[in-house]
Amino acid sequence: MEKGSKKVAALAATVSERVKTEIAIVRLKIRIDEVQAGIDNQHRLIGRKLMELKKQDGLPKTTEQLLKNDEIITAMSELADREMEIEELRTDLRNIQVDLEATEKQAEETLE
Secondary structure (H helix, E strand, O other), rough: HHHHHHHHHHHHHHHHOOOOOOOHHHHHHHHHHHHHHHHHHHHHHHHHHHHHHOOOOOOOOOHHOOOOOHOOOOOOEEEEHHHHHHHHHHHHHHHHHHHHHHHHHHHHHHOO
């Protein structure tokens, strides 16, 4: 009887940990989507600025001049920051998934 109650307690702890982990995973995925939306917004801003310059015949002849435009420089800097953030979030997500697998394996061993 005592052995059975220990198994139930271990199972309950495992399920609880699994739910917490799944919630953390969902939160990270939502944050990744938000950061990706920011990246998409910066791409649109760069594209919009290029189209404005083209319409005004202000499009530079060389790429170097184009990359000196303040709005484009700011957007590209923001893009680099967002891309680093998204990579960090993906790393966190992978780490959580690895931890979850280890926890599940440990719980299985406990229940045996």
